[in-house]
Amino acid sequence: DIQMTQSPSTLSASVGDRVTITCRASQDISNWLAWYQQKPGKAPKLLIYKASSLESGVPSRFSGSGSGTELTLTISSLQPDDFATYYCQQYNSFQGTFGPGTKVEIK
Amino acid sequence: EVQLVESGGGLVQPGGSLRLSCAASGFTFSSYWMHWVRQAPGKGLVWVSCINSDGSSTNYADSVKGRFTIARDNAKNTLYLQMNSLRAEDTAVYYCTREKYSSTWQLAGAFDYWGQGTLATVSS
Numbered sequence: 001d002i003q004m005t006q007s008p009s010t011l012s013a014s015v016g017d018r019v020t021i022t023c024r025a026s027q028d029i030s031n032w033l034a035w036y037q038q039k040p041g042k043a044p045k046l047l048i049y050k051a052s053s054l055e056s057g058v059p060s061r062f063s064g065s066g067s068g069t070e071l072t073l074t075i076s077s078l079q080p081d082d083f084a085t086y087y088c089q090q091y092n093s094f095q096g097t098f099g100p101g102t103k104v105e106i107k
Numbered sequence: 108e109v110q111l112v113e114s115g116g117g118l119v120q121p122g123g124s125l126r127l128s129c130a131a132s133g134f135t136f137s138s139y140w141m142h143w144v145r146q147a148p149g150k151g152l153v154w155v156s157c158i159n160s161d162g163s164s165t166n167y168a169d170s171v172k173g174r175f176t177i178a179r180d181n182a183k184n185t186l187y188l189q190m191n192s193l194r195a196e197d198t199a200v201y202y203c204t205r206e207k208y209s210s211t212w213q214l215a216g217a218f219d220y221w222g223q224g225t226l227a228t229v230s231s
Contacts, residue, residue, distance in 0.1 A: 001169070034217035036152075043202055043224060044152065049217035050209065087152055091216030094166045096142065096154035 002026050002092055006099035012107040019075040021102045023088035028068050034089045035064055035073045037082075038101075044087065048073065078104070109133040109220045111203045116225035123193050125227055129186040129203030137161070137181035140206040142218060143188050145199035155201070156188065171197075193229045200224040 003026040013019050023033065031051035036044035046055045048064035051071055061076040075082055083106055088099040115127040129141070143155040156167045156177040165177050176189040186203055204218035 032216045034215075036218075038152075043221035044218075045221075046207070046217055046219050049207060049215045049219075053209070053215075055207075055217075055219065089152070089154070089217070094157060094164075095168070096144075096157075096216075098144075098152040098154060101151045 001095070002029065002090055002097050004088060004090055004097050004099040006088055006102050008102060009100065010103045010105060012105045013078050014107045015078055015080060017078045019078050019104060021073045021086055023071045023073070023099050025069045025090055029090045029092055031067045032091045033064070033071045034091070036087045036089065037084045038087065039084045109205070111205065111220055111222035113201065113203050113222040113225035116201065116227045118228045118230065119193055120231050121194060121229055123229070124189070124191045125193065127188040127190065127201055127225055127227070129222055131184045131186065131205075134205070136184040140214060141179060141186045142204045142206060143177060144202045144204055144218070146202070146224075147196075147199045153199075157206070158186070190227065193227075195229050198227065198229045200226050
């Protein structure tokens with residue numbers, strides 16, 4: 001089974017900061033990676049799919065890059081609504097695996 | 108408007124069973140792969156199971172294989188998760204999700220719509 005790790009686990013940042021979250025896979029997942037944002041008590045929201053494709057309606061300050069075993073989510077200028085937990089998710093052989101999450105907190 | 112509405116959660120004793128349902132509306136349910144994802148209280152997301160569009164193919168996480176069964180009724184636009192031999196570690200909010208198609212109508216391996224979740228609590 002493919003294992004996913006994320007770093008950092010917690011990130012303290014200020015409004016306007018550029019933020020990068022890294023997701024690492026235990027084996028090559030090509031570009032089969034999605035990123036989600038989750039706020040407390042709410043269902044996750046899809047941000048990025050196929051590593052770098054922006055989901056409809058998601059602000060362009062969110063971007064994804066990378067392929068293989070190391071992929072990243074970047075928020076170009078952090079906004080107050082962006083403080084949340086972010087998860088990466090791989091999909092291989094009709095099985096999904098989520099990363100453990102990265103909590104983005106207010107500095 | 109796409110809607111996914113889960114139901115069927117509740118309190119059950121270890122070893123017991125629950126059947127979760129997910130009523131879908133606002134899209135052609137029979138065209139989409141569907142998945143269940145769960146989240147234990149205060150913990151991360153865990154993929155549980157998937158089913159293809161016509162119900163002929165299913166897959167499960169190792170942690171639930173042999174105990175959980177995913178099914179769908181395309182005539183009723185409803186997804187199910189039958190959970191047997193429940194354990195305390197199965198306690199979680201269970202989300203019904205839809206797998207996205209890309210612009211070229213290829214499966215994208217990502218979940219674009221989620222229900223609000225239903226809580227299953229396994230405890231004596």
